[in-house]
Amino acid sequence: MKQEYKVIPTQPEEIRHIARKMRKDNVILAMIHGYLDENGEAVISYEFQVEPGIESYCIRGHARVPSISDIYDKAAEWPERELNELFGFEFEGLDTSKRLFLPDNMLSGQGQIIVTPMDELIRDRYSEKAGDPDGNASGSVIEKVSDTERSGG
Amino acid sequence: MSQIIPIGPYHPSLEEPVHARLVTEGEVIKDAEVFIGYNHRGIEKLAMEKNYIQATTLVERVCGICSHIHAMTFCMACEEIAGMKVSKKAQYIRVVIEELERIHSHLLWLGIALHIIGHDSYFMKSWADREVCMDILEELTGNRVNYGMCIVGGVRRDISKSQMETVLKGLDAIEESTKELTDFVMNDRTVALKTQGVGVLTTEAAIRIGAIGPHARASNVPVDVRIDAPHSCYDEFDFKIATYHTCDVFARVVVRALEVFESIKIIRQAFKNMPGGALNLGKSIPTIAPGEYMCRNEAPRGQLSYKVVANGTDKPARVSIHVPTFKNAPTLVEMLKGDQVDAAGLIVASIDPCFSCMDR
Numbered sequence: 001m002k003q004e005y006k007v008i009p010t011q012p013e014e015i016r017h018i019a020r021k022m023r024k025d026n027v028i029l030a031m032i033h034g035y036l037d038e039n040g041e042a043v044i045s046y047e048f049q050v051e052p053g054i055e056s057y058c059i060r061g062h063a064r065v066p067s068i069s070d071i072y073d074k075a076a077e078w079p080e081r082e083l084n085e086l087f088g089f090e091f092e093g094l095d096t097s098k099r100l101f102l103p104d105n106m107l108s109g110q111g112q113i114i115v116t117p118m119d120e121l122i123r124d125r126y127s128e129k130a131g132d133p134d135g136n137a138s139g140s141v142i143e144k145v146s147d148t149e150r151s152g153g
Numbered sequence: 154m155s156q157i158i159p160i161g162p163y164h165p166s167l168e169e170p171v172h173a174r175l176v177t178e179g180e181v182i183k184d185a186e187v188f189i190g191y192n193h194r195g196i197e198k199l200a201m202e203k204n205y206i207q208a209t210t211l212v213e214r215v216c217g218i219c220s221h222i223h224a225m226t227f228c229m230a231c232e233e234i235a236g237m238k239v240s241k242k243a244q245y246i247r248v249v250i251e252e253l254e255r256i257h258s259h260l261l262w263l264g265i266a267l268h269i270i271g272h273d274s275y276f277m278k279s280w281a282d283r284e285v286c287m288d289i290l291e292e293l294t295g296n297r298v299n300y301g302m303c304i305v306g307g308v309r310r311d312i313s314k315s316q317m318e319t320v321l322k323g324l325d326a327i328e329e330s331t332k333e334l335t336d337f338v339m340n341d342r343t344v345a346l347k348t349q350g351v352g353v354l355t356t357e358a359a360i361r362i363g364a365i366g367p368h369a370r371a372s373n374v375p376v377d378v379r380i381d382a383p384h385s386c387y388d389e390f391d392f393k394i395a396t397y398h399t400c401d402v403f404a405r406v407v408v409r410a411l412e413v414f415e416s417i418k419i420i421r422q423a424f425k426n427m428p429g430g431a432l433n434l435g436k437s438i439p440t441i442a443p444g445e446y447m448c449r450n451e452a453p454r455g456q457l458s459y460k461v462v463a464n465g466t467d468k469p470a471r472v473s474i475h476v477p478t479f480k481n482a483p484t485l486v487e488m489l490k491g492d493q494v495d496a497a498g499l500i501v502a503s504i505d506p507c508f509s510c511m512d513r
Contacts, residue, residue: 003382003384003448004382005446007445028360028363028365028376029363030445030449030456030458031473031475033447033460033473035462035470035473038464047447051381051382054449073361073363074362075362075480078483079475098188100189102190106260112392133255
């Protein structure tokens with residue numbers, strides 16, 4: 001049996017009104033997802049459980065949207081903080097003074113691990129370990145990792 | 154006078170790393186904060202670097218208890234985007250493994266809860282029953298933790314008639330033993346004193362914060378993906394969802410114990426009505442057309458969701474994983490307030506947390 005999944009294009013200024021209506025109807029906010037599409041544009045989708053399926057209110061091309069954490073409590077606050085950390089998306093009105101997943105010292109506190117290219121993450125990680133701010137000592141490590149990737153290991 | 158008591162991230166009563174900061178007055182918890190993220194492994198990032206076969210193997214390692222449901226949900230999301238038709242037989246086999254996983258997860262949690270309460274004999278009994286379930290999973294899949302049963306397009310292995318007989322015998326033993334365990338927790342005075350009225354999460358709070366799975370059902374919220382939005386072939390099985398009205402730790406013990414019986418019922422039906430047909434659609438690396446889908450499954454701890462975005466290559470463009478603990482952990486603050494400090498360990502454990510999965 002198929003779970004219905006309906007994508008509804010939405011504008012940032014509409015999302016708070018939609019969230020208020022859903023909350024009033026006791027609809028569960030399943031999750032807030034985000035990613036960057038092939039053009040590098042932000043995609044943020046609010047997945048509401050309108051059983052027996054999901055209504056996905058999808059905002060494209062806006063990396064700054066209003067927060068709905070005052071409407072949906074922690075059910076919205078944690079996903080919003082997560083997207084802020086992993087992608088750098090901004091939610092107006094959300095307190096981002098504390099980290100949710102990543103340690104404070106990771107990547108000098110800049111985070112956004114999902115959008116940082118893998119080779120940069122590896123370089124940053126190994127240069128940090130080697131104590132070389134220029135990342136010179138990590139060159140051999142990156143080459144080794146790249147060789148392993150190429151050989152499918 | 155207020156005092157701050159930190160619990161965790163590494164603490165004898167916690168199975169996994171989480172940090173709770175309790176603001177107390179005397180022995181009473183007045184406020185609490187929960188901090189997560191001690192085990193972030195970057196699995197979502199890694200999944201974007203791997204092809205669909207490698208990513209299936211990777212996501213199965215998000216959790217060491219409910220590993221199959223991760224691979225299954227990821228595969229179902231990919232199949233939906235690709236428009237693949239999975240055979241009924243493969244769906245039934247997936248359900249059997251999923252329910253076996255639920256049984257061993259619940260027995261594991263019941264054991265831990267009884268251990269924290271102080272009943273070590275029943276903790277060992279519960280884990281001995283779980284061992285039977287683990288043996289069954291090993292018999293069916295060759296593995297005890299990461300079963301490797303799911304692939305995009307179906308399952309890897311069949312279940313033979315003789316294996317079904319072995320499983321059914323094992324289930325009879327588990328059922329008998331769990332009846333005894335359930336009678337014990339329902340009637341024991343110590344269990345009642347330690348769990349009744351402790352860690353209360355009201356029905357209203359459970360809905361507002363978005364609790365899911367057995368944790369929500371113990372707050373009398375009848376949510377279950379298998380019933381609300383039946384995936385795979387769950388609409389073909391006759392089973393009930395267990396709810397309880399007391400909204401406390403006791404309710405969470407009862408709900409999980411009762412769910413073991415429902416899972417056994419589902420597996421028996423699956424074996425009785427096991428259809429014929431192909432196991433999978435081949436084992437080559439799939440290329441999936443552009444599209445996105447969010448698939449939900451009822452994992453042992455509650456609703457597990459996978460959002461997969463495909464871009465027409467053999468690698469996913471985005472894999473977003475959200476485990477039940479991500480939804481249930483925020484309820485801890487509500488549950489801890491007003492309770493005694495010595496109950497904090499049991500209250501945290503009562504959501505059946507899997508913090509490592511949540512950090513993924």
